[in-house]
Amino acid sequence: MVAHLLRLRFRLLVNGFRRSTWQLVGAIIGLVYGLGLLAGVVVGMVGLSFADSTWGRAVAVLAGALLVLGWLVVPLLLRGFDQSLSVAKLRSFPIPPRRLLVGLLVVGLLGVPGLVTLLASLSTTLSWLGEPAAMVAAPFAAVLGTLTCVTASRALESVGASLASGRRYREVMGVVVFVPLLLVGPLIGIVGGGVMSVADDLPRIAEVVSWTPFGAAWSIPGDLALGDGTAALAKAGIALATLGVLVLLWRRALAVSLVAAPPSSGGTGRSKGLGPFAAFPATPTGAVAARTAVYWLRDPRYGGSLVSLPVLVVLGVFLAATGSDWFLVVLGPLVGAVLGITLCAEISYDGTAFAAHLSTGLDGVADRAGRVVTLAVFSVPTVVLATIVPLVVLGRGDEVPALLGIGLGLLLTGFGVSSVASTRFLMPVPAAGESPFKTPPGSTFKSQLGMYVAWAIVFALSVPEIALGVAAVATGNVLLGLAALVVGVGLGGVLCVVGVRRGGAALDRRGPELLAALRSVQGA
Amino acid sequence: MSDAAPGPVVPAPGGAPDPTTTSGAPALAITGLRKAFGPKVAVDDLHLTVPTGSFYGLVGPNGAGKTTTLSMATGLLRPDAGTITVLGTDVWRDTVKAKSLVGVLSDGVALFDRLTGEQLITYHGLLNGMDRETVAQRTGDLLDLLDLRDAGGTLVVDYSAGMTKKVALACALVHAPRLLVLDEPFESVDPVSAANIRDILAGYVRGGGTVIVSSHSMDLVQRMCDHVAVVAAGRVLAAGTTDEVRGGSTLEDRFVELVGGRQHNEGPSWLHTS
Numbered sequence: 025m026v027a028h029l030l031r032l033r034f035r036l037l038v039n040g041f042r043r044s045t046w047q048l049v050g051a052i053i054g055l056v057y058g059l060g061l062l063a064g065v066v067v068g069m070v071g072l073s074f075a076d077s078t079w080g081r082a083v084a085v086l087a088g089a090l091l092v093l094g095w096l097v098v099p100l101l102l103r104g105f106d107q108s109l110s111v112a113k114l115r116s117f118p119i120p121p122r123r124l125l126v127g128l129l130v131v132g133l134l135g136v137p138g139l140v141t142l143l144a145s146l147s148t149t150l151s152w153l154g155e156p157a158a159m160v161a162a163p164f165a166a167v168l169g170t171l172t173c174v175t176a177s178r179a180l181e182s183v184g185a186s187l188a189s190g191r192r193y194r195e196v197m198g199v200v201v202f203v204p205l206l207l208v209g210p211l212i213g214i215v216g217g218g219v220m221s222v223a224d225d226l227p228r229i230a231e232v233v234s235w236t237p238f239g240a241a242w243s244i245p246g247d248l249a250l251g252d253g254t255a256a257l258a259k260a261g262i263a264l265a266t267l268g269v270l271v272l273l274w275r276r277a278l279a280v281s282l283v284a285a286p287p288s289s290g291g292t293g294r295s296k297g298l299g300p301f302a303a304f305p306a307t308p309t310g311a312v313a314a315r316t317a318v319y320w321l322r323d324p325r326y327g328g329s330l331v332s333l334p335v336l337v338v339l340g341v342f343l344a345a346t347g348s349d350w351f352l353v354v355l356g357p358l359v360g361a362v363l364g365i366t367l368c369a370e371i372s373y374d375g376t377a378f379a380a381h382l383s384t385g386l387d388g389v390a391d392r393a394g395r396v397v398t399l400a401v402f403s404v405p406t407v408v409l410a411t412i413v414p415l416v417v418l419g420r421g422d423e424v425p426a427l428l429g430i431g432l433g434l435l436l437t438g439f440g441v442s443s444v445a446s447t448r449f450l451m452p453v454p455a456a457g458e459s460p461f462k463t464p465p466g467s468t469f470k471s472q473l474g475m476y477v478a479w480a481i482v483f484a485l486s487v488p489e490i491a492l493g494v495a496a497v498a499t500g501n502v503l504l505g506l507a508a509l510v511v512g513v514g515l516g517g518v519l520c521v522v523g524v525r526r527g528g529a530a531l532d533r534r535g536p537e538l539l540a541a542l543r544s545v546q547g548a
Numbered sequence: 549m550s551d552a553a554p555g556p557v558v559p560a561p562g563g564a565p566d567p568t569t570t571s572g573a574p575a576l577a578i579t580g581l582r583k584a585f586g587p588k589v590a591v592d593d594l595h596l597t598v599p600t601g602s603f604y605g606l607v608g609p610n611g612a613g614k615t616t617t618l619s620m621a622t623g624l625l626r627p628d629a630g631t632i633t634v635l636g637t638d639v640w641r642d643t644v645k646a647k648s649l650v651g652v653l654s655d656g657v658a659l660f661d662r663l664t665g666e667q668l669i670t671y672h673g674l675l676n677g678m679d680r681e682t683v684a685q686r687t688g689d690l691l692d693l694l695d696l697r698d699a700g701g702t703l704v705v706d707y708s709a710g711m712t713k714k715v716a717l718a719c720a721l722v723h724a725p726r727l728l729v730l731d732e733p734f735e736s737v738d739p740v741s742a743a744n745i746r747d748i749l750a751g752y753v754r755g756g757g758t759v760i761v762s763s764h765s766m767d768l769v770q771r772m773c774d775h776v777a778v779v780a781a782g783r784v785l786a787a788g789t790t791d792e793v794r795g796g797s798t799l800e801d802r803f804v805e806l807v808g809g810r811q812h813n814e815g816p817s818w819l820h821t822s
Binding site: 297298306315376377380384539 | 622623624625626643644646647648650652654656657658659660661662663666667670671672674675676677679680683701703719723
């Protein structure tokens with residue numbers, strides 16, 4: 025059974041490579057990255073063996089706790105995270121939940137992330153070279169910790185999937201899942217803001233964390249090294265109990281999702297009248313804009329792409345509170361850069377429904393323009409607010425024109441670039457109605473590469489207003505700032521129009537090929 | 549809804565005849581069509597002529613190339629070779645004009661299902677460049693015609709499979725096309741709705757429109773269609789009026805005879821429980 029699932033797992037992986045070279049490239053890069061990380065960890069651990077035991081324990085506990093947190097959060101955020109053996113697909117086979125659980129656990133352990141986690145955890149043994157008791161306990165603690173990581177991750181996924189039967193519920197969850205990310209902001213703030221000032225408190229923080237399910241397992245060897253046998257025993261108890269609870273949770277969720285009906289239409293969404301269709305002009309462009317507006321409101325995948333915005337705000341406020349307000353100053357341009365590029369995924373979000381545009385003979389320019397219009401309706405005010413409010417609060421109102429120029433320039437240029445880009449490459453996104461718990465087929469690597477390339481082009485095309493704006497802020501010259509604003513809006517506007525035209529022409533030319541690609545993504 | 553009930557009128561196929569269209573041109577003419585996906589040839593030198601005003605059935609086994617052919621005929625998939633004309637207009641030369649003449653119901657293609665039924669039909673109407681009043685009137689007519697009035701405010705994603713087919717049909721009809729291309733329109737549609745849809749299509753043909761349907765249901769095609777083409781392995785094996793093609797036997801028997809592959813056994817012994 026276990027061997028069977030493992031073989032299936034690797035067969036899927038290999039077949040995936042055969043389908044797409046990009047996936048192979050992504051996997052190799054991931055592997056190299058993981059190995060590099062691992063080498064760093066091993067070197068660090070050997071180094072740590074010369075330090076005080078308190079430090080060894082603090083590092084193990086904090087890094088371990090972050091690892092567990094990472095296993096919980098990352099799969100929810102990285103929508104392309106590998107979950108090729110989803111419970112839904114295995115549902116139709118007569119496999120008892122218990123055996124399926126063991127199988128999935130082993131499969132989870134033997135993936136690249138699982139192996140890297142296991143090896144990194146085992147390498148903590150090296151940090152106890154001078155402490156025999158701890159050195160013996162460390163491998164066991166490492167295995168316990170790694171199991172906790174994998175189980176926690178899988179359990180959360182299963183619980184989510186088993187709960188997510190109704191459409192509305194799935195959609196709400198899709199957004200709620202991102203809340204933890206908001207907490208990551210302050211964390212990064214702490215780390216970036218002043219590792220030095222916090223450094224002295226690290227052992228104390230570790231002490232607290234070591235009593236939580238996140239840190240208990242990782243603390244056992246450290247406690248032994250410090251000669252605190254009772255604490256080690258208690259933490260072993262906490263760690264085992266954690267693992268037990270997680271396994272039970274996972275098993276229950278598995279049992280539920282194995283018998284639950286396949287997720288189908290659960291909600292009864294109703295809406296009166298034509299909504300945005302009545303508000304936008306009755307032209308093809310207006311229709312596309314209205315349809316996109318409905319989707320921004322109703323489709324969680326669209327709203328989900330905006331989740332980084334509040335994070336940016338929280339991060340900015342936090343950094344400002346710790347004394348460096350540069351982040352808050354550039355908030356507007358950052359928001360502009362993020363929003364401008366969101367159009368890249370739109371045709372991928374449409375999926376094969378895009379056939380409607382094709383079969384009605386819709387003009388490509390109307391398609392592009394409609395989408396830009398809706399995005400512009402809310403993103404232009406957002407960028408303006410995100411620029412003006414922080415600057416005014418910080419008492420740097422004279423820098424508004426310069427930064428507004430950069431922000432709007434990036435936004436408008438982003439509209440243009442992503443209008444072209446989304447006709448060139450498709451992003452693997454969850455299909456309409458799927459929860460973010462589900463994996464989109466295809467590799468995240470290629471889409472991310474496309475995103476970064478698009479971003480690089482946006483910044484390259486916005487160099488004039490960025491240069492003017494930076495110069496204005498550096499010299500305090502308001503005239504230069506106004507020039508940045510004029511250039512940003514003017515040049516950005518021109519590039520936006522050019523992008524819509526070229527994207528539209530590309531759509532007219534490549535429409536059928538794009539639909540074929542969308543079909544193959546859907547059929548994967 | 550019965551044959552006689554006039555009720556809301558099906559949008560009449562294409563108002564005034566287009567002067568540039570040669571009056572004698574067939575609704576759909578396909579010559580030398582070819583499409584390969586990598587090494588697999590899906591459509592291989594296919595010739596098909598659909599006379600104007602006919603109710604044309606396209607039957608064939610799974611993977612015969614029906615969907616591929618219809619996708620190419622409606623401008624959704626680029627052929628490798630061959631020409632396709634709709635009422636004299638070349639689909640791949642004058643794409644926009646050809647598309648305005650055709651209403652499409654594609655199989656295996658998603659709808660913008662976060663819209664309500666009413667919004668979705670409106671959307672298709674507006675995409676075709678129609679004005680607001682016409683769209684509103686026709687959307688209302690179509691909702692009544694397809695018995696979707698009550699569901700007009702429900703999101704299409706929450707529709708049953710049959711209702712989804714019906715709303716997709718409404719989207720194909722809203723711009724009053726001259727030719728209706730329907731890929732598997734009766735799949736997972738309940739018998740009552742299927743009968744209603746058949747009536748609507750028959751009325752549409754009587755009004756001068758042309759319908760092409762692909763289907764697996766031989767009985768349905770035999771009863772409903774006046775013309776039929778049997779397609780297998782990307783080629784037309786037989787085409788003509790339904791009576792010509794079936795030649796005295798039933799369409800199903802004729803189909804099996806043409807396509808082959810019928811197995812005369814009862815499966816392996818372990819499948820018999822007694």
